[in-house]
Amino acid sequence: DGGITQSPKYLFRKEGQNVTLSCEQNLNHDAMYWYRQDPGQGLRLIYYSQIVNDFQKGDIAEGYSVSREKKESFPLTVTSAQKNPTAFYLCASSTRDRGDYGYTFGSGTRLTVV
Amino acid sequence: RKEVEQDPGPFNVPEGATVAFNCTYSNSASQSFFWYRQDCRKEPKLLMSVYSSGNEDGRFTAQLNRASQYISLLIRDSKLSDSATYLCVVIPGGGADGLTFGKGTHLIIQP
Numbered sequence: 223d224g225g226i227t228q229s230p231k232y233l234f235r236k237e238g239q240n241v242t243l244s245c246e247q248n249l250n251h252d253a254m255y256w257y258r259q260d261p262g263q264g265l266r267l268i269y270y271s272q273i274v275n276d277f278q279k280g281d282i283a284e285g286y287s288v289s290r291e292k293k294e295s296f297p298l299t300v301t302s303a304q305k306n307p308t309a310f311y312l313c314a315s316s317t318r319d320r321g322d323y324g325y326t327f328g329s330g331t332r333l334t335v336v
Numbered sequence: 337r338k339e340v341e342q343d344p345g346p347f348n349v350p351e352g353a354t355v356a357f358n359c360t361y362s363n364s365a366s367q368s369f370f371w372y373r374q375d376c377r378k379e380p381k382l383l384m385s386v387y388s389s390g391n392e393d394g395r396f397t398a399q400l401n402r403a404s405q406y407i408s409l410l411i412r413d414s415k416l417s418d419s420a421t422y423l424c425v426v427i428p429g430g431g432a433d434g435l436t437f438g439k440g441t442h443l444i445i446q447p
Contacts, residue, residue: 255434262344264423264437265380280434312379314435325435327379 224249228313228328234336235300235307243298243331245313251326252317254296258282259310268311271296300333308335340426342438349414350446356410357441359424368427369400369407373420374440380423383409411443419445 226247235241245254253272257265267280271290285304290296296315300307313328342359349355361369369386384391386398386407397410411418424438 257434257437262439264340264439265435266437267434270434310377325382327381330379332377 226313226315226326226328228311228331230331231329233331233333235333237335238302240299240301241333243300243311243313243333245296245298245328246294247296247315247326247328248294249315249317249326250293251315252293253315254290255314255316256280256286256288256296256298257312257314259312265312268298307333309333340424340436340438342422342424342441344439344441346442346444348444348446351414351416353414354410354412355414355443356408357422357443358406358408359438359441360404360406361424361426361436362405363426363428363436364402364405366426366428370425370435371396371398371407371409372423372425372437374423375420380425380437383422414445416445416447419443 229244255270256268258268259265266282268286269277269280269288271277274290274293277288277290285301287299311331314325316325340361371383372380373383374380384393384398386400388400390399395412399408421440421442423440426436428436
């Protein structure tokens with residue numbers, strides 16, 4: 223069955239370290255996205271990519287970096303420059319079919335800075 | 337990026353009751369609208385799309401009012417399993433640059 227896989231499910235990071243969150247999809251979707259969710263808040267867009275080797279900043283890109291070397295993969299690196307990285311991170315992908323956008327979410331990675 | 341606003345609740349509703357909540361959006365060029373459901377510590381899942389003509393899926397009815405820029409969700413005969421956070425989601429323009437989420441409305445169905 224097709225879907226999006228995020229790993230790991232839980233991640234602990236020491237202050238000052240970079241960490242990379244994995245997102246892989248086998249849905250053949252062109253577009254992929256990273257969102258961040260804080261307690262009691264909605265999802266906020268970090269980065270998105272509409273095509274391989276291209277990506278754009280979202281609303282809160284500072285302290286994050288991404289790459290899109292393959293259609294299936296869109297890893298997110300949380301750098302030491304991100305001052306408050308503890309959050310729930312969600313990856314999504316989408317396709318446009320007959321004018322409707324089908325979005326699929328991964329199950330998320332919960333990052334905690336210790 | 338324009339905002340999507342929701343009453344955060346919580347809405348405490350007895351089982352079997354009807355509950356409705358609204359969401360307003362500020363970007364009049366918004367193209368598509370959705371309600372997502374999110375359970376605690378889980379990813380959001382699509383509940384239903386919202387069309388101008390309104391749409392119904394079982395106990396759930398969604399409506400869009402473009403003139404007033406709001407969408408609504410009505411849940412009839414509420415079940416305990418309906419307890420969740422309901423996220424109002426808007427595609428602001430071209431669609432391929434991501435979704436704009438409201439902060440969600442927390443619904444608690446009480447036995």
